[in-house]
Amino acid sequence: MQKLILCLAILLPLSFNVAGAEFNKKGLDAFFNALDVNEKAMLGVTVRQDNTLLYQRNIGFSQVEKGIKADANTAYRVGSITKTFTAVMIMQLIEDNTLRLSDTLHNYYPQFPNANAITLEHLLLHRSGIFNITNAPEYTGYMTNAQTKAKMLERMAAFDADFAPGEKQSYSNAGYILLGYILEEVTGMPYAKLVQEKIIKPLKLERTFYGQKINTQNNEAHSYQHKSVWQVMPETDMSIPHGAGAIVSTSDDLSRFFSALFNGKLVSQDTLKKMMTLVEGLGMGLFRMPFGELWFYGHNGGIDGFVSSAAYQPESKISFAVTANGMNYTFNDILIAVLSAAYGMDVQVPDFSAKEVTLNEEQLRTFEGTYVSDALPMDINVFLQNGVLHAQATGQGAFPLAAYENNVFKFDAAGIVMKFESPGDSASGFTLEQGGGSFAFTRAAQ
Incomplete structure (x- = not known):
């Protein structure tokens, strides 16, 4: 999973009237033109309303x-x-x-710590x-090599539990890998075939499949x-x-998948309500994204250089x-646009x-130091490494x-x-701007 640095906002907080709004195609085209020409992103985007296609566009390359x-x-x-699938x-x-x-993990994989107390609901809600x-130090050493189910189970079961089941929420790819395995155990079908039968074929998602x-x-597409x-x-x-993360799709198929889910094509409304019910910010394969006074329900994704949201x-x-x-721009600002x-x-439309x-190293060293803010619960350390100025926020x-x-x-x-601020011998502070916010930082006392 990828983590966007500092990620201060999910979507822009605004107040607006949604009734009768006309899609701003000209503005969005100009936005994506700017990103495309300046090599800021490579992507596909689709927007639908009540099954009507409002916008579809791809920029960049599938093979650079x-x-x-x-x-x-x-x-x-x-x-x-x-x-979500x-x-x-x-x-x-x-x-x-x-x-x-209420079924427990013990029914399928008893070798896991607390397996007799971990329910499907716990797995769905993280x-x-x-x-x-994917947080294991050795993960990057084997992630490009094929792994058997037995080997993945061995790897996952080797770790102690982070906490007692139901005690709190902590995002876990392992939980959804196990849910995928349980689907295979119960149905006797490989996940790739099951998702075809249960979702892809009924919705006629022609460009969606297990990768x-x-x-x-x-x-x-390759990622970059x-x-x-x-x-x-x-x-x-x-x-x-x-x-937890093996689906391949297009923006158009994903927009139709989420529309179908929320319009009773895949599960009942009672089931959907359960999936939408948040516990410490997460539902069952869903979470909420704010945009102004509205709430979207969906999911984000990140694997290798791929980033997605639907x-x-x-x-x-x-x-x-x-x-x-491929992303060379803040993904959040693309969603806002x-x-x-x-x-x-x-x-x-961004100006590039x-x-x-x-700046020479002597100039760059004037910015080195640790900076603190009353507005954000983090310090930012600024330092020079191999002739390049870097910043690192707490954690x-x-x-x-x-x-x-x-x-x-x-x-x-x-x-x-x-x-x-004008550095002189050393900068006394800076203003951090991101996601529409502005935050003052001052140099910490030595």
């Missing part, structure tokens, strides 16, 4: 090396959006009395206490990171994420999906005309800063701008 442009049929790995299939089996929410396997090795002949140019990312073997708004019947295979357009609001400037990874003026630095991938 060969110059192959992405199109509406390009399929992207969607990471943890898979969890998995939760739906579990709930379908509960509806037909094959499973119960309340099992099972260690999140294998990326097949470019099938118009499947941007370091002066787009560079291809390592490819997770899909035997690993399974029911959700549905029940009152306005808007569904959207964004599937990206998409939803602003959906509700007929102005779309802020500013160019980086070069998060370090990220490089690019200078655009003598005292203004940016990290475009997370939409971060840091404006330092």
Whole structure:
């Protein structure tokens, strides 16, 4: 799973009238034109309202090396959006009395700590206490290699429980991998076939499937990171994420999937209500995303260099999906632009005309230090490493800063701008701007 640095907001807090709004296609086209020309993102986006297509566009490449442009049929790995598919299939089996929410993990995999007390409900709500396997130090050492189910079970069961079942909530990919395995145990069908039978075929999702090795002949995108140019990312073997993250899809298919889910095509309204009920911020394969006075229900995903988000708004019947295979811009701002357009609001088109400037090491060292804020519960350490200024917030990874003026630095991938006060011998503080917010930091006393 990917973690956006500092991620101060999910979606823009605004007040607006949704009734009768006309989609702002011109504004959103201009926004994506700017991102495309400046190599800020490669993605697909779809917006629907009550099954009517409002907008669909792809920018960037499915294969940068060969110059192959992405199109509406390009399929992207969607990471943890898979969890919504998995939760739906579990709930379908509960509806037909094959499973119960109270069934315990012990019935299937008794080797796990607390297996006799961990229920399907705990797994669905991330309340099992099972260690999140993707946080294991050794995970990156094997993630690109095929793993058997037996080996994955051995790896996951080897960790002690993080907490007692039901005690609290902690996001766990392992929990949804296990739910995927349980689906296979109960039905006798591989997950890939089951998702075809239960969801993909009934909804006629023609470009959605369980992923294998990326097949470019099938118009499947590779993922990339941007370091002066787009560079291809390592490819997770899909035997690993399974029911937690192995689905491949398009933005159009995902928008139709979420619309179908919320309109009674997959589960009953009573079941959907259970899935939407949040416990410490998470539902069953769903969570809430705020946009103004509205709440969207959906899921985000991140795997390798892929980033995605898809959700549905029940009152306005808007569904959207964004599937990206390369990000050099803050993903949150893309979601803000998409939803602003959906509700007929102005779309802020970014200006990328500013160019980086070069500062020498003596100048950069004036910004080094630890900075604190009364507005945010984190410190930010600014330091020089290999001639490049970096920043690191409490509990998060370090990220490089690019200078655009003598005292203004940016990290475009997370939409971060840091404006330092005139340094002199050493900067006394800076203003952090991200996601529409502005936060003052001052240098901590030595």
